[in-house]
Amino acid sequence: EDKVVQSPLSLVVHEGDTVTLNCSYEVTNFRSLLWYKQEKKAPTFLFMLTSSGIEKKSGRLSSILDKKELSSILNITATQTGDSAIYLCAVEGRSNYQLIWGAGTKLIIKP
């Protein structure tokens, strides 16, 4: 059965710290991995990683896909209180009609 596992489930750090969130997957016929940020309601898109694009960066956020290890990391440097959210990882597999989601990492940034 396809699955996506994120770790840690929750994380509390102080403003200015750097955090690394992990996502590992077992998905048949992997196509892409996506990272989303969820604050109050709807998840908002951050990055999409594929075989042809294994590293993405946007400001203080960056993500790398390791196809050999079947995993991805999301790095946030110089964290701010506004980074507090649930970070979700999703993987597109053999069926291109659905994403398989991890449970998320709840990140809390203390001032």
Add this chain to the structure above:
Amino acid sequence: ETGVTQSPTHLIKTRGQQVTLRCSSQSGHNTVSWYQQALGQGPQFIFQYYREEENGRGNFPPRFSGLQFPNYSSELNVNALELDDSALYLCASSWKGRDLITVFGPGTRLTVL
């Protein structure tokens, strides 16, 4: 470019009742997916609609059903509500045939008493 909208934002029902949730897709998107997200968990795929037909379904019973209309808006219907149906219901739209960057609506918070 309009985003994905959902209605209502909150809803309270009692066990056994039926509910209809509505979603308008982002302009230019032809595929809509529905997800159930329980507190503290990632979204769980319910089903997807493409060209007004169900295009895939997750592990949800038949009392969860849906429709997609020619303008790509969609409805999620749940019959015989159970307490465990209490969750955030997310509608998401995307363009079939391209990458699966999915845009989510704000969700409907359903509480079943």
